[in-house]
Each structure stands twice: as structure tokens, then as C-alpha cells.
Amino acid sequence: xxxxxxHPSWVICKSGTSVKIECRSLDFQATTMFWYRQFPKQSLMxxxxxxxxxxxxxxxxxxxxxxxxxxxxxxxxxxxxxxxHPEDSSFYICSAPPPSGRYxxxxxxxxxxxxxx
Amino acid sequence: xxxxxxxxxxxxxxEGNPLTVKxxxxxxxxxxxxxxxxxxxxxxxxxxxxxxxxxLVKGSYGFEAEFNKSQTSFHxxxxxxxxxxxxxxxxxxxxxxAGTALIFGKGTTLSVSS
Numbered sequence: 001x002x003x004x005x006x007h008p009s010w011v012i013c014k015s016g017t018s019v020k021i022e023c024r025s026l027d028f029q030a031t032t033m034f035w036y037r038q039f040p041k042q043s044l045m046x047x048x049x050x051x052x053x054x055x056x057x058x059x060x061x062x063x064x065x066x067x068x069x070x071x072x073x074x075x076x077x078x079x080x081x082x083x084x085h086p087e088d089s090s091f092y093i094c095s096a097p098p099p100s101g102r103y104x105x106x107x108x109x110x111x112x113x114x115x116x117x
Numbered sequence: 118x119x120x121x122x123x124x125x126x127x128x129x130x131x132e133g134n135p136l137t138v139k140x141x142x143x144x145x146x147x148x149x150x151x152x153x154x155x156x157x158x159x160x161x162x163x164x165x166x167x168x169x170x171x172x173l174v175k176g177s178y179g180f181e182a183e184f185n186k187s188q189t190s191f192h193x194x195x196x197x198x199x200x201x202x203x204x205x206x207x208x209x210x211x212x213x214x215a216g217t218a219l220i221f222g223k224g225t226t227l228s229v230s231s
Contacts, residue, residue, distance in 0.1 A: 006160075034218045043207065043223040044161075093160055095219075105151055106219060110160040 003027055004096050006109035013084055014117055021079045021112045023050075023094030029074035030096035034106070035067075038091040050077040050094075084116040119144040121210050123222035130198045131230050138193040138225045140208030148210040150191040151219065152182055155205045164206075167191060178202070198229045 003026040013019050023033055031052045036044040048069050049057040056069035066088075068080040081088055091113050095106040120143045130136045142148065149168050153161040165176025167184045175181045182193045191208060205226050209219040 004160075041205075041224075041226075043221045044219075046218045046220075049218060091158075095161075105163045105166050107163070108153075108161040111158070113158065 004107045004109040006094060006112050008112060010113040012115045015085055016083055018080055018082045019084055019114060021092055023077045023109050025075045025096050028099050031074060033077040033094055033096045035079050036093045038093060044093060086116045089114055089116045119220060121208055121220055121222040123208055123225045125225050127226045129228045132200050133197050136195050136198040138206050138227060140191045140222055142189050142210050144210055148212055151209040152193050153207045153209060200229050200231050203227055203229045
């Protein structure tokens with residue numbers, strides 16, 4: 001079945017630095033990928049929709065300049081948290097709909113735990 | 118506003134007993150409905166979905182869910198709970214238009230005791 005991977009699985013960084021998170025579809029091409037963030041014991045909140053070959057679409061309240069998204073190829077989307085601060089610490093999860101039909105469920109990556117000190 | 122509600126933060130059941138995790142939705146039109154499960158520090162695993170057709174859908178690990186349009190509900194059920202079912206469960210909806218993301222409920226923690 002379709003597999004989505006994320007790298008790294010966890011990262012600790014100092015405040016003010018930037019962190020890049022990769023999301024890859026391993027056995028299918030994804031023209032669209034979604035980025036979510038999840039705070040402890042809370043739901044997943046959609047941050048942005050990543051579109052291959054065009055600009056990402058951000059949800060209301062998400063800072064475009066802080067969360068940079070690049071959908072460089074049909075199998076890779078990256079999320080860069082720029083000038084990270086402790087409040088950016090969260091669990092970031094990406095997902096991609098498989099190509100076999102728009103009605104199918106999305107496949108989720110395993111998530112990336114970001115801790116900003 | 119479009120939303121998904123999971124009214125229970127936590128559901129506790131004894132192993133072997135039936136379980137129900139509730140979900141109601143408030144969206145216009147005919148959305149697609151999903152259930153996902155999340156284990157600690159892991160991504161989401163798909164359980165089942167309702168797109169159209171039979172209101173009772175069966176999914177992974179013995180779970181099933183019943184779509185009730187009049188009550189706008191999509192409760193997750195399992196006839197006999199296992200300790201290994203203990204996890205965080207999310208109900209989600211998406212709209213039929215291609216390229217749309219999922220809208221998640223806040224999640225319900227299921228705890229199955231032995």
C-alpha cells in the first residue's frame with residue numbers, strides 16, 4: 001500500500017534556528033500534500049496544502065514566512081520552520097492522497113516531533 | 118461552520134465488552150467520513166471510511182461504523198474490545214472535491230482494561 005515517510009522523526013533545536021522537515025511519498029506520486037500540526041492530546045490542525053509546482057495554500061492564522069513549504073517534486077514536500085521559538089514545539093504530520101482515486105483515504109506520515117529550546 | 122465533534126474526551130471499557138466512540142458532524146452537503154487511530158508518537162492509521170452506499174461500514178481490526186444521516190453521526194464501534202485497542206481515535210470529514218484536506222475532531226482516548 002501507499003507509504004508516506006517523514007524525516008526526521010524528532011528534532012531538538014535552539015530558539016532562533018531553522019528546521020527542515022521532509023515528507024516523501026515512497027511508492028506513489030503526490031501532486032498535493034497536507035501539513036498538520038498537533039499539540040499534546042489535541043487534534044490535528046491543518047496548516048497548509050502543498051502543491052507540486054506552485055505555491056502552498058496556507059490556512060488562516062498560519063504565518064507563511066515562518067512555515068515555508070516547498071513541493072519540489074512529485075514525491076517530496078518540505079516544511080521549514082524558520083526562526084523557531086519554543087511555542088513552535090509540536091508534532092508535525094504530513095499526509096498525501098494516493099493517486100488511485102480522489103475518494104480514497106489519505107495516507108499519513110509517522111510525524112516529526114519538534115522541540116525548540 | 119463546518120465541524121466535527123467527538124463529545125467524549127475519554128472512553129473506558131473492559132476487555133471483551135463492546136465499545137462505541139461517538140462522532141457527529143456539522144457540514145453542508147454530503148461529506149466523506151473517516152476514522153483514524155493514533156498510537157503514542159506515531160502517525161495516523163486509517164480504520165474505515167464512508168463514501169456512499171451501505172450505512173454500516175466495516176474496517177480494520179474488527180472496527181465498524183454506522184453512518185446516520187438524520188442524526189449526522191458516524192459512531193465507531195467494535196463488538197469486543199481488546200487491550201491493544203487502547204489509543205487515540207479521530208473522526209474526520211472531507212468534502213468530495215478533489216484536493217481537499219481532512220477536518221478532524223478533537224480525538225477520543227480509548228482505554229481498554231484487562
